[in-house]
Amino acid sequence: MVGMTDTAQQKLRAQPRLTRQDGSPIRIVVVDDEQSLADLVAMGLKYEGWDVKTAANGQQALQAVREFRPDAVVLDIMLPDIDGLTVLQRLRSAGFDVPVLFLTAKDSLDDRVAGLTAGGDDYVTKPFGLEEVVARLRGLIRRTATAAEESSVLWVGDLMMDEDSYEVRRGGKQIDLTATEFELLRYLMRNPRRVLSKAQILDRVWSYDFGGRASVVELYISYLRKKIDTLGPPMIHTVRGVGYQLRAAE
Amino acid sequence: MVGMTDTAQQKLRAQPRLTRQDGSPIRIVVVDDEQSLADLVAMGLKYEGWDVKTAANGQQALQAVREFRPDAVVLDIMLPDIDGLTVLQRLRSAGFDVPVLFLTAKDSLDDRVAGLTAGGDDYVTKPFGLEEVVARLRGLIRRTATAAEESSVLWVGDLMMDEDSYEVRRGGKQIDLTATEFELLRYLMRNPRRVLSKAQILDRVWSYDFGGRASVVELYISYLRKKIDTLGPPMIHTVRGVGYQLRAAE
DNA sequence: ATAGCCTATGCGCATCCTGTGCGTCTCCTT
């Protein structure tokens, strides 16, 4: 990837890649006792070009942070040994300011977790979609000094998305999106001009435990079209037998 | 191949060959319990100039990866001993980040396959065409750090193909292709100036279980001509009794 | 009660392939 010609990169990746201040890759520690889930998240983050270490319990987590000095931590609340919130506490008292993204089951959504965002941390409820985890992590990292600055605003042609305020506009006109529509559009806007298969979209935007068919993607694409493509020349294009593509109208 | 002069190589292969960072050939492990299919794929990949090892079950697969350190793995889901997805999991737990291309029957495309592309892995449904397998593998490898840089854009004369955005242009003018037309043109563009027989094309572009006649190739060549050769001097040439050739107009 | 997420169903049409027929090149025969 290092020496890849700018032109080829640029064309597909209009958005700059998030890196540390010195340009080296973002580092993340993923903590979950369920091996397969930790691996899933880890692979998803590596796909972003980030460096990832995994840990299976609180002890390993603390050690991993000490050694690896990550830019953020993905931390399951339920751990076999030390409670996730206690891990956070110990990290803080040891002087680590690294932001933490918690993973928590929806029903056990503790009141204590709700107060996390005040401290600069954040949480995501299981089951989650990978895009959401990545987006939350980018948000956390962006708000700290560890990363090269990056705006929270995405642009594709005259289409704008502010990931922080959840605002979407096309040519100044505001667009109301549901949560799922927003996630889908974000994925498309992060990969402009690139043809994304329904399987890819399903895997990235929908939760890992979603058993349904790929036809939901068609449905939500049609929703987006009604809200976006009606405001100007079409931007969402079907590549029959392959997938969908978002690009600026010529 | 060994003693072949560089010039002869160059003439036939205008596109840079995908290699590892040190210039040595890409290494692949192919896992399928059906011997003939594993051999078919292996031969196809060797033809790309890659190093290939085959394995017939999960145990052998794990061992082969340990010893051979491939840049990617082609892995059948249905294996006699260990399930393909379990093989993936074991590889990940053992710390192998090697990307995996799964082979799966279309009807048994079960939910477990979901989540694969999120981690950077991918899959192809049986029956498949060799070109598709090779293209997917190149995509997987290109996205990892193990390979020397390669762009997703092919050029032959004023004809351009972007494999990521599925964009095809001749002299700036956009060309719409169907999936099969695209596959065929990709094969031609990867082998410019080289005369490809109908049998070769059939073997590479169409599925291995395709029973039809070679006349489909003629048909699709005629489609491509209508879309490409009408935009300038002809680039697709018939070598009667031998095959077809794509080359830049002088 | 409402908004949002998803499933189910049916339809239209792009795409893929087969079949047929015709023109032309090749090569064999005389």
Added chain:
DNA sequence: AAGGAGACGCACAGGATGCGCATAGGCTAT
């Protein structure tokens, strides 16, 4: 050298398939 038969390549038309889309409706969480 001329003629002819067969092979080869190409054009065109028609039919089957399945992909993508629209619509309706049920379920759930707020």
